Amino acid sequence: xxxxxxxxxxxxxxxxxxxxxxxxxxxxxxxxxxxxxxxxxxxxxxxxxxxxxxxxxxxxxxxxxxxxxxxxxxxxxxxxxxxxxxxxxxxxxxxxxxxxxxxxxxxxxxxxxxxxxxxxxxxxxxxxxxxxxxxxxxxxxxxxxxxxxxxxxxxxxxxxxxxxxxxxxxxxxxxxxxxxxxxxxxxxxxxxxxxxxxxxxxxxxxxxxxxxxxxxxxxxxxxxxxxxxxxxxxxxxxxxxxxxxxxxxxxxxxxxxxxxxxxxxxxxxxxxxxxxxxxxxxxxxxxxxxxxxxxxxxxxxxxxxxxxxxxxxxxxxxxxxxxxxxxxxxxxxxxxxxxxxxxxxxxxxxxxxxxxxxxxxxxxxxxxxxxxxxxxxxxxxxxxxxxxxxxxxxxxxxxxxxxxxxxxxxxxxxxxxxxxxxxxxxxxxxxxxxxxxxxxxxxxxxxxxxxxxxxxxxxxxxxxxxxxxxxxxxxxxxxxxxxxxxxxxxxxxxxxxxxxxxxxxxxxxxxxxxxxxxxxxxxxxxxxxxxxxxxxxxxxxxxxxxxxxxxxxxxxxxxxx
Numbered sequence: 001x002x003x004x005x006x007x008x009x010x011x012x013x014x015x016x017x018x019x020x021x022x023x024x025x026x027x028x029x030x031x032x033x034x035x036x037x038x039x040x041x042x043x044x045x046x047x048x049x050x051x052x053x054x055x056x057x058x059x060x061x062x063x064x065x066x067x068x069x070x071x072x073x074x075x076x077x078x079x080x081x082x083x084x085x086x087x088x089x090x091x092x093x094x095x096x097x098x099x100x101x102x103x104x105x106x107x108x109x110x111x112x113x114x115x116x117x118x119x120x121x122x123x124x125x126x127x128x129x130x131x132x133x134x135x136x137x138x139x140x141x142x143x144x145x146x147x148x149x150x151x152x153x154x155x156x157x158x159x160x161x162x163x164x165x166x167x168x169x170x171x172x173x174x175x176x177x178x179x180x181x182x183x184x185x186x187x188x189x190x191x192x193x194x195x196x197x198x199x200x201x202x203x204x205x206x207x208x209x210x211x212x213x214x215x216x217x218x219x220x221x222x223x224x225x226x227x228x229x230x231x232x233x234x235x236x237x238x239x240x241x242x243x244x245x246x247x248x249x250x251x252x253x254x255x256x257x258x259x260x261x262x263x264x265x266x267x268x269x270x271x272x273x274x275x276x277x278x279x280x281x282x283x284x285x286x287x288x289x290x291x292x293x294x295x296x297x298x299x300x301x302x303x304x305x306x307x308x309x310x311x312x313x314x315x316x317x318x319x320x321x322x323x324x325x326x327x328x329x330x331x332x333x334x335x336x337x338x339x340x341x342x343x344x345x346x347x348x349x350x351x352x353x354x355x356x357x358x359x360x361x362x363x364x365x366x367x368x369x370x371x372x373x374x375x376x377x378x379x380x381x382x383x384x385x386x387x388x389x390x391x392x393x394x395x396x397x398x399x400x401x402x403x404x405x406x407x408x409x410x411x412x413x414x415x416x417x418x419x420x421x422x423x424x425x426x427x428x429x430x431x432x433x434x435x436x437x438x439x440x441x442x443x444x445x446x447x448x449x450x451x452x453x454x455x456x457x458x459x460x461x462x463x464x465x466x467x468x469x470x471x472x473x474x475x476x477x478x479x480x481x482x483x484x485x486x487x488x489x490x491x492x493x494x495x496x497x498x499x500x501x502x503x504x505x506x507x508x509x510x511x512x513x514x515x516x517x518x519x520x521x522x523x524x525x526x527x528x529x530x531x532x533x534x535x536x537x538x539x540x541x542x543x544x545x546x547x548x549x550x551x552x553x554x555x556x557x558x559x560x561x
Contacts, residue, residue: 107365108294108430110455111496118450119529120265123258129159132200133236136163137214137243141171144185144419145439149520150247152267155199156260157219157244157251160228161236164200167191168247170416178415185416187273194271198263205241214241219250222513225257253519254502261519261526268520269450269527274420277410281403282424288402289425292371292395296361297429299422299444300376301351301436307380310436311339312350320381348462351436354379355388356468359478360459361433362392363486373429374398375422375440377415399425432456442521448495449522456495463489499524 138154140147151168158165167182182188192201205212215235220227235242244250251264273279289295307313308327313320321341329337344350352360361370372393379385390396399408399421411417419440426432426444434441437458448454467485470476500522503512 108455111453111494113453114497115531116453116497116524116528117531118265118269118527120262120269120527122262126259128197129199130162132164133162133233134164134240134242135166135202135205135209136161137166137205137241138168138247139171139243139245140168140247142174142248143171143439144416144423145443146248147171147416148268148272148443149439149518150250151272152264152520153249153251154244154247155195155267155271156264157228158199159263160225160260161233161242163242164202166205167201167203178417180414180416183275184414185275185278185420187275187279190273191271195267198266209241212241213239214243215239216243216245218245221249221510222252223250224252224255225260252513253500253516258526261523264519265450265523265527268523269447274424278417278420279424281407281411282421284407285399285402285421285425286428289371289373289397289429294430295371295373295397296366296431296433297373297375297422297426297444298357299426299432299434299436299438299441300354300357300374300379301434301438301441302354302379302381302385303377304380306351306436306438309334310344310350311336311341312344313341314345314350315353315355315385316381345465346462348460348465350461350465351438352459352461352464353388354386356464357433357435357459358389358392359468359471359482360464360486362478363483364457364490365483365487366393368393369395371395371397373425375426377418427451427454430455434458436461442518445495446518446520446522449497449524450527453495453497457490458493460489460493497524497528498522 136154136158138151140150142150147168147170154168155165157163167188170178170180170182170185172179188203192203195201215238217232217235219232232242274282304324304327307316308324308331311324311328313324316324328334328339341350361372362368370393372395374396376398386396399418411421423440423444426440427447432444432448432454433456434444441458445456445458448456464486467476467482471478471482476482500519501517504515507515
């Protein structure tokens with residue numbers, strides 16, 4: 001029958017039905033293929049389409065070096081203070097009445113500036129330097145940002161004791177073993193020129209004094225003006241050269257003359273610029289990050305030296321904990337050798353782990369599509385420790401991944417120069433989040449306050465650890481309840497203008513100095529004033545220096561430090 005039907009040109013109805021079914025199935029497949037990545041799995045599609053696979057069984061956690069490259073931009077990065085970062089202008093194209101706009105704006109927009117502007121000009125009574133009594137040499141100590149703060153203080157000390165400052169020596173013996181000299185990291189000519197009305201500075205001692213005897217002095221920590229005027233100045237009677245054995249925390253945070261405080265700010269935010277090669281490449285890194293949209297700079301302080309110093313071993317195995325303990329015990333200048341890591345963590349003295357940071361940012365409302373710049377060295381524990389952060393935020397970047405080997409080569413073997421690049425990208429980020437309140441975290445926060453109170457979220461580690469312990473015990477789960485708790489804790493920890501905090505109540509002696517907020521973390525009120533008050537300062541000339549306030553247009557100049 002079938003053969004007869006075919007011979008007579010009669011169509012087989014079952015065959016026609018099968019063709020129609022196959023055609024419809026093919027159409028449906030194509031339609032779903034178009035809709036699925038767009039509406040249902042946009043994040044997965046974005047990752048697969050870009051070629052970056054953030055799978056947890058891949059040994060390299062971050063994108064491969066150079067994957068992002070130099071992407072086109074409509075304009076060069078402006079090295080001036082921005083009231084809002086450049087790319088936030090993208091919000092102009094959104095309907096401001098939509099819930100999504102309000103969410104995005106809340107996540108990225110800085111706190112209201114409340115009319116504060118930089119005010120670092122000296123007062124009318126500020127006199128030029130007199131004939132100096134001798135030379136002050138300085139041995140800076142610590143990492144980049146500890147040395148930066150120390151150098152700023154030593155400029156102020158040189159003025160207090162009427163000394164000519166010799167360009168400071170940088171620390172080459174610390175944990176990082178960096179051989180960089182001052183001129184390798186900072187713009188030495190600008191440093192000398194910009195401070196010529198404050199302190200005389202020379203690059204080196206005069207040859208006639210090379211072999212002259214020096215008095216080496218370790219200045220007392222957190223010292224007042226009285227200490228330097230009474231205990232140090234008298235050394236000039238028998239010596240022409242005073243050498244400061246250390247530079248960190250040698251000047252009090254508070255109760256210093258206003259002009260000395262303003263001088264510290266002029267050094268930190270103007271005179272102490274990075275070397276041109278560092279500043280130029282830092283600018284490129286910022287441009288590359290901005291080409292992807294808003295970004296968070298995460299100072300993920302989970303490196304070997306930090307964990308060894310703090311004695312924090314939470315989440316590490318026995319072998320790793322023993323290695324860190326050995327490092328701490330074998331480092332002479334780390335005075336505390338035995339530390340209870342559990343107690344440290346419960347008191348909020350440990351850096352957050354990468355996973356804890358991921359939980360934190362997710363609870364604040366940042367989507368997994370957020371681009372995060374990791375400002376850090378080598379993360380201790382590598383892939384294993386990073387897994388919890390990568391699972392929540394796959395778009396992790398660093399200076400190593402957004403630059404080529406050739407670009408990074410001039411800096412790669414110098415820890416302080418690499419840290420300087422991270423500093424630049426962090427100051428220019430839309431949001432800065434430190435996992436630990438170390439020297440870099442404090443320096444970046446202070447700089448961002450000075451430049452308009454850019455959004456800086458400071459995790460309350462003590463309260464977060466208490467919540468994370470509940471997660472570990474199963475008493476709490478990630479979700480809306482945790483998000484509400486974390487957001488409530490951090491409502492007032494996002495860079496809102498305020499005066500610098502004093503010591504904790506009940507503290508006495510040296511503990512008062514240890515517990516007060518560092519000057520460079522928040523230079524308010526000495527170096528940040530209400531604009532209405534600042535404009536009232538009419539034109540003054542102080543030793544050849546014009547101190548007339550010129551309102552910004554509206555962006556006051558920014559200097560990299």
